[in-house]
Amino acid sequence: MSHGTTHEHDVIIIGGGGAGLRASIAIAQENPSFSVACVSKVYPMRSHTVTAEGGAAASIKPNDTLEDHIYDTISGADWLADQDAVEYFVHQAPPEMVQLEHWGCPWSREPDGSVAVRPFGGMKIERTWFAADKTGFHMLHSLFQTTLKYGNIVRYDEHFATRLLIDDDGRCRGCAAIELHTGRVKAILGKSVIICTGGAGRVFPFTTNGAIKTGDGMSMAYRAGVALKDMEFIQYHPTGLPGTGILITEASRGEGGILVNKDGYRYLQDYDLGQPLDVSDPRHPLKRAMELGPRDKLSQCFIKERWAGRTIETRDGHVVHLDLRHLGEAKIDKRIPFVRELARSYAGIDPVHQPIPVRPVVHYVMGGIDVDSNSATTIPGLYAAGECACVSINGANRLGSNSLTELLVFGAQAGKHAARFAMDHPDYNVSALETQAEDEGARVRRAFFDAPRKGGERIVTLRTELHEAMENGAGIYRDAESLEAACATVADLQERYAKLNIDDRTHSFNTELTAALELGSLLDCAEAMAHSGLQRTESRGSHQRLDHTERNDEEFLAHSLAFHQPDGSVPRIEYKPVTITKWPPGARTYGAGSGLKRE
C-alpha cells in the first residue's frame, strides 16, 4: 500500500447508496460553496439500495394519518424504537418522498395521476409508495442521476474506506481509503464525516444481502470508539428463495399472496395473527393480520411450523409455499413483475401457475452505529445514516417499507447537521491526519502483504466458519448456550484472522485484499451481535430467546450499546433507556381489532 495523495473537501460521505446520495444532495443544494466528497467502494448505482423491491412508506392519503404510521412503527418495533425519532421520521416522510418524486422517481400511479400506495406487513392502513417491484432500484438511480446535476459533489468511486481520521481535538475529519484502481491509500479530509455504508447481512450465510454488505462502516465507527447499538436485532425476511436467498418482496403478500404449509393450510392463523379471509373476499388481504403480520413474527411462525413437521422438505432445506396464483397473470405482471422474473430464473417456477417455495432469510440489521435523531454519533463531526446507523426508529423489528424512507429522511438530516458542523468547526490539522492515513496504509501492508505465506488460512475458511457459527448461534431462536458458542467461535476466528493468508500481493484492483478487509468488518459486527444477544435475557421482536421467552420491560426497555475494546477483550455492553413520548409499552397484537385504538 503505497502512500497516495491528500484530498480536501468540506464534508466527506462514506457510502454511495440511498442515504449517502441523499445526504450529498442535501449538502450540495443548501451549501453551493461546499465541496462534498462521496467515497464508495463501488460505483454508486451498484449499492445495495438497488435491490429493494416492495416500496417506501409515507402517509399521504386521506384515509391515513401520521399517528397511524407512528403507532404501526412503534408497535412493530416491539416498543424498542425511540418515539421522538419515530415522530420526526413519520412527519418528514411525506415531504421527502414528494421530493424524490420531484427528482423523477417513476412511482406507480393511480388513474388520476397521484402516487399509488399498497399495504405492507404490520400496517393498519396502506401507505407504501412503490415503483412496481423495483422501488429501491428506481430510488437509487433517481438519486444518483440527480447528484450528476451538482458540480460540487466529487465522487471517489471504487475507493474502499478503512479507517476514520480523528484530529487532536477528538473530531472526525475524514477517512483513509484505498483507491482500488491503483492500491494507493488516500487521505480524504473534510470538516465533518457521514457514514452511509449500509448493513452487514453477510455475517450470515443465507441472506438477501449483496456481496458488498459487510458492515465496513459499522466496524470503522466501532473501532473509533462509537458504540454499536441494538446489534442483537437481526431481521429475517419470511420469504426468500431457497438456495440463493434472493428476496421475494413482501409486496407479493400486500397484493394478496398467501402462505401455506405442506397441507396447503394457511398456518399463520394458528399463531395469533388473526383469521384468514378467503382470497376472493374483497377485504382480502386484511391489514395488520395473517400474511400482513410483521416480519419477525412470520419468520418465527415458519420455524414453529418446521418444528411441528408441517413444512416442505426440498434439497435446499425446508420451505413453505407463497401462493400468488389467484392474483392472475395480469396483476402479477403489472404490480410485481420482478417477482415473476426472479422466480422463473432462480427457482425455475412461474408464480402464475405454481406456488413459490420460500423460507426465512437474513435481510436487515436493525442495530448499527449509535446516533441520535440528528444523526450525530458520540464523536464530534461524525454522523451516520441508513442501515449502518441505529437512530432507532426500527427497534426490535423494522416494518417493511420503512427502511427506504429512512434513507431519505435521515440521509437529509445527516447532511444538514454535518454541513452545520463543518461551518462551525472549519479548521483542522492536515499533516496530523495525513500521518494517520500513512499509518493506516502501513497497517494494511503489514497485516496482509508482509505476512508469511505459510501457515495462514484462506478467507473462505474463516468466513464459512463465521457463517455457521452465526446461523447456529444467533438465528431466529437463540439461547445462552448457542450465543456463547457463537461468541467463542468469533473470538477464535479473530485470532486466526491475524494470520490470514492472501494469494494476491499486488496493488491494482486487489479484490482479495478488500475481501480480507471485509472479513475483518464482519467479525467486528458478529462480535457485537453475539455479545449483545447473550446479554439481553428477554425475548423482544426479532430477538427470541428460548431460555427467556418473555419481554421484560423492567430491565430491557433499553438499547444495548456494545463498545469495542482495543485490547481485544470482549465488548463492554451498556444500556440506555428507550425514549417514550406518548405510546407506553403495550401488548403487541395483530389480527382483528389490532392497531391504534382511537379515543
Added chain:
Amino acid sequence: MDAKDTMTLEIFRYHPETDSEPRFQPYEVPYNEDWVVLDAINWIKDHVDGSLTHRWSCRMGVCGSCGMMVNGEPKLTCAAFLKDYYPFGIKVEPLVNFAVERDLVVDMDGFMDKLQEVKPYIIRDDVNDTSEGEYRQSPAQLAQYKQYSMCINCMLCYAACPVAGHEDEFLGPAALALGHRYNKDSRDQGQAERLDVMLAGEAIWGCTFVGECTVVCPKHVDPAGAIQQAKAMAAQEFFKGFVMPKGTGA
C-alpha cells in the same frame, strides 16, 4: 446430479503490473446445475486462485456489476446458468469495447462521463415546493418513459454495439436511452437542453441502427428504439433552427 461432475472455465487474465499481454487460464470447477457463471468464478476465487479479479454484488440481476463476455456474448454472469453450457467449456472475458483494468474488470470512466453528459435528471423552470404535493403523472404518461428507466447500467449494450468501440463521440445505447427517458417524462422541461448534447457531432448520429443493444439488454430496455425516436426528435429540433425557447417542454 453427479457430484463428481466438473466443467472447465477458460478465463481471461491480465494484470497490468505483471503481464505484458493477456492470456487465458483454464479452471476446473464443480458442476452444479443451480450455479450461474458468477458462482463458478466466485468458487475459483475462494478456493483456487484469490488473485482472479471481477466485480459482483447483488447476484440477482439488478446491480449491474457482473457483465462479462460468456462464450463471446455479453451476459450478466449472475443470470447465465452453467446448465445452459454444460457439458461444454465456457470462455469468460471482460466486456469488449472497454479498456481492461485487470482480468474481468473494465474501465468504466468513459461510460460514467457519457451518462452525465445527457443530463439525466429532471430539468424545470418552475420547481414546486414539496408542500404542494407530487406532480401528477397519469399511468399513460408513466408508460411513455417507464421502459427506458429500467436500465441497470450493466454496459452489455456497449459491448454489443459495433459503433461504441471505435467512435468516442458516440454517447452509446444506455446513455442515449437515459436521455430519452427524461425527454419523455411529463415532469421534465429539459428536452431542448438535452437535444443540444445529443445533436453534437456523432453523439447520436454515430448509431447505424444495428439494434444489437436491444437484443442483448437483460432488462428488456429498447435503446435502439429510443435512439430512433430521439433522432427523429433531434431532427425536428434541427429543422426548427433552434428557435424553440428552452424549457417549453415536450
